[in-house]
Amino acid sequence: MLNSFEAALYQRLQDFALDDPTHEFGFTRHLMKNQGWTLIYTQRAIAEYKKFAFLTVVANHQVVPSDQVDQVWHAHVLLTQSYWEEFCPKVLRKKLHHHPARGGRTERAEFHHLYVQTMTSYRDFFGSPPADIWSPPDIRFGAELKMQRVNLSEYWVIPKRLPQMRFAWPLGVMVIIALAIAGCVDLGQKSPFGRFVSDFIVYHFITILIVSVILGLILRYWIRIPSQQPQKPQLDIYQMAYLAGGSVRSVELAITQLVHQGYLRPNVRHRTLAIEKALPSGANNLERQIMQQVHQHPNLQSLRQISKYKTDFLQKQLEQEKLFITGWEAIIRMSFGFFLVITVLGLFIASVVSGLLTEPLMKIAPVVDMMIVIWTAIGIITACCFVPSGRTRWGSWLLADIKKNHDVYDVTQRFALYGYGALSGGTLDDLKQMFKAEDEEAASGGCGC
Structure with missing residues (x-):
C-alpha cells in the first residue's frame, strides 16, 4: 500500500509522456529501431523504467536497473531537455545521474548485491518483476554484458541455441545407418552382400528403416511411463x-x-x-x-x-515419485543405446566378410544378408529407446514445470x-x-x- 507521497510520485510518473506528439519519429519508435524490440515489449520496458525511477526515490538503497531498463534510461538521458528540465525536477523532484561502472571485482560484487536488493524492493511495491525484462543476476552480469550493436545490413544474426528437435535422436540414427549401408555397398560392390544391399536400398530399405524407428519410438514411449500422476510432488x-x-x-x-x-x-x-x-x-x-x-x-x-x-x-x-525409470525398463534405456555402436560396426564387418566368401560358401550369402537386415532393424529400434536422462515423461514434465515457475x-x-x-x-x-x-x-x- 503506497503512502500519499509515494502515490503522488507514482501518479506523476504514469502521467509523464516520453513521446513528443509533435515528433513523427518519437521516443518509442527510436527504442524499437535501436533495440530491435516489438511495440508491446518497448511499451512494457518503458513502464518498467518508470517503476525503476520510482524506486530510485523511495528505496533506502542505491537502485540498479536491468539491462533493458538501462537501455531505456540511456535513451531518455539523451533527450536532455525532457530529462533535465521536465523529468528530474518536476516528476522525480531530484537529480538522477547515470554513472558508468568503474569495473573490477569489488564493484561487480557490490552491483550484484544492490541488484538483488533492487529486486527485493521491487517485490515490496509491485510484486514479482517480469523475468524477460528484469533478468536473473547471473544473466544480468553475465551474458547481457556481452551485447553489442550489429549492422543488420552487413551481418546475419544466427542464434547459438537452435530450437530443440524431439525426434533428433531417431533421425540421427537413421542417417548413421544409411551412411553405414552406403559404405557397405562401396566396400562390397562385387560381393553377394553388395548386390543384395543395392537392391535392398532401392526396394526395401526405407520401409524397414521407417518401421524400425516407429517401433523404437513406441517402445521408448512405453518404458517412460507414467506421463502424469494425480499429485505433483514438492521437491527440495x-x-x-x-x-x-x-x-x-x-x-x-x-x-x-x-x-x-x-x-x-x-x-x-x-x-x-x-x-x-x-x-x-x-x-x-x-x-x-x-x-x-x-x-x-x-x-x-x-x-x-x-x-x-x-x-x-x-x-x-x-x-x-515415478520421476525416474526403474526396473528392467531402466536396463533397456541404457543397454539399447550401446547396441547402436555394435550395429554400425557389425554392418561393416559383415560387408568385409561377405566380400571374402568363396564360391563354395556362396550358398550361405542369403542367410548372412538376412541376418544383417534383422541386426540393422534391431539396432535402430534399440537405439531409439536410449534415454540419457533416465527420466520418465512425468519426470521430464515436472522438471519443465519447475524451470518455468x-x-x-x-x-x-x-x-x-x-x-x-x-x-x-x-x-x-x-x-x-x-x-x-x-x-x-x-x-x-x-x-x-
Missing part, C-alpha cells in the same frame, strides 16, 4: 538438482550451498576450499559429507568425485536447474571460475601432439 533443492543433472549436480549444489552460506571459502589460485565455520548439527546429509571430504582433501577436483558420496537416497526418493532470483534454485553457469556475485563468482577451469582442464587433458 537437492531433489531438483538430482532430477535436472543427476548425482553430479547434487554434489556440486552442496558445495555451492556451503560457499553461499559462508561455511566454505574458495581459493581460486589453488582451487581449494577452506572451512570458515562448523556446520550445525541439523545440516543436510550431503553437505555433511562434503565437509568431511574438505577435512581430508580440500581441492575442488577431489571434492567433485561422485564416488566419494552416497547420493543413491536421492534417486530412490525420486523413483518413488521457479524463482529466477534464487541462486540455489537456478544452480540446481542449470548448473554452475547460474552462479554470480562475490565468492560465487570465484567458485564459478573454479568449476569452469576444472571442466576446461578436463576437456583438454586428453589432447596432445
Whole structure:
C-alpha cells in the first residue's frame, strides 16, 4: 500500500509522456529501431523504467536497473531537455545521474548485491518483476554484458541455441545407418552382400528403416511411463538438482550451498576450499559429507568425485515419485543405446566378410544378408529407446514445470536447474571460475601432439 507521497510520485510518473506528439519519429519508435524490440515489449520496458525511477526515490538503497531498463534510461538521458528540465525536477523532484561502472571485482560484487536488493524492493511495491525484462543476476552480469550493436545490413544474426528437435535422436540414427549401408555397398560392390544391399536400398530399405524407428519410438514411449500422476510432488533443492543433472549436480549444489552460506571459502589460485565455520548439527546429509571430504582433501577436483558420496537416497526418493525409470525398463534405456555402436560396426564387418566368401560358401550369402537386415532393424529400434536422462515423461514434465515457475532470483534454485553457469556475485563468482577451469582442464587433458 503506497503512502500519499509515494502515490503522488507514482501518479506523476504514469502521467509523464516520453513521446513528443509533435515528433513523427518519437521516443518509442527510436527504442524499437535501436533495440530491435516489438511495440508491446518497448511499451512494457518503458513502464518498467518508470517503476525503476520510482524506486530510485523511495528505496533506502542505491537502485540498479536491468539491462533493458538501462537501455531505456540511456535513451531518455539523451533527450536532455525532457530529462533535465521536465523529468528530474518536476516528476522525480531530484537529480538522477547515470554513472558508468568503474569495473573490477569489488564493484561487480557490490552491483550484484544492490541488484538483488533492487529486486527485493521491487517485490515490496509491485510484486514479482517480469523475468524477460528484469533478468536473473547471473544473466544480468553475465551474458547481457556481452551485447553489442550489429549492422543488420552487413551481418546475419544466427542464434547459438537452435530450437530443440524431439525426434533428433531417431533421425540421427537413421542417417548413421544409411551412411553405414552406403559404405557397405562401396566396400562390397562385387560381393553377394553388395548386390543384395543395392537392391535392398532401392526396394526395401526405407520401409524397414521407417518401421524400425516407429517401433523404437513406441517402445521408448512405453518404458517412460507414467506421463502424469494425480499429485505433483514438492521437491527440495537437492531433489531438483538430482532430477535436472543427476548425482553430479547434487554434489556440486552442496558445495555451492556451503560457499553461499559462508561455511566454505574458495581459493581460486589453488582451487581449494577452506572451512570458515562448523556446520550445525541439523545440516543436510550431503553437505555433511562434503565437509568431511574438505577435512581430508580440500581441492575442488577431489571434492567433485561422485564416488566419494552416497547420493543413491536421492534417486530412490525420486523413483518413488515415478520421476525416474526403474526396473528392467531402466536396463533397456541404457543397454539399447550401446547396441547402436555394435550395429554400425557389425554392418561393416559383415560387408568385409561377405566380400571374402568363396564360391563354395556362396550358398550361405542369403542367410548372412538376412541376418544383417534383422541386426540393422534391431539396432535402430534399440537405439531409439536410449534415454540419457533416465527420466520418465512425468519426470521430464515436472522438471519443465519447475524451470518455468521457479524463482529466477534464487541462486540455489537456478544452480540446481542449470548448473554452475547460474552462479554470480562475490565468492560465487570465484567458485564459478573454479568449476569452469576444472571442466576446461578436463576437456583438454586428453589432447596432445
